[in-house]
Amino acid sequence: MFTLKPKTTAFMTALLLTIASQAALAVEFTSTRLSDTLTMLKGQGGNIAISSGKDGVFIIDDQLAPITEGLLEAIGKISDQPIRYVINTHYHGDHVGGNETIGKAGAVIVTHNNVYTRMNSEHFSTFMQTSTPAYPTDAMPNITFSDEATLHFNGEIATAYHIANAHTDGDALVHFPKSNVIHMGDLWFQGLYPYIDLDAGGNIEGVINGVNKALELANSETKIIPGHGPLGSYAELKAYGEFLTEATQSVRQLIAEEKNLSEIIALKPTAKWDETLGKVWIKPDQFVTMIYNSLQGIQEYKQ
């Protein structure tokens, strides 16, 4: 599925090695009930939302391909009904990995148009230094949308809103007004610096737009599922948006002062967050580079 190159970060190395040895891997899934219909499921990969009730099961994202059997077992503990719909928040392999098995079993897969396009061809990431081949037919979305799509299911609505050029060019966040829950996809990495997939049309300014859109839809009681990290609150997402805006503004200011990227990195414009957010995966210099590349319109990771 992936070609591993030496430049890959330690985190990704661990993740990719894990993928390579999946057969023997036992992933522990933990579920958190959010409302009468919704449950958040954590395993390995992007966080999942599960709607279960009279109409059956609908899920948002389905993690990594090799752990799908365990994922289906974990979903089976929440409901014995079939999975009828899947919404993928974007095309990354840790969010669409279960599509093939779940699609083959008959679920309808719904995504933004650009997720279909990305999944339908080989993709190279300049940051990961990995190549991902096109997905098999069973994994591909069945219904795609441009701006938004609403699913009426289990007595409530779920609306997926496309956020342009953010974490990728095909992101959607999903709002359940009745349950008062939002799934952010990778528009929110809670507790770590975000990854911006520049090769796939990602841009920090779109991520900020996505966070602001979610804050408009939410209220102080909304339960907010990040793509990665623990369940979050309105206040935590608001703080995240302020951090992104401030960090981006600092880099923008240094660009205006005609500093080049290595000078900007040396000035440590994200110093106040580096200890808390910069040690999990994306490092401070990588995050600053992603902001810089975004603001300069560079559509690859280029330091």
Ligand SMILES: [Zn+2]
């Ligand atoms: Zn992602």
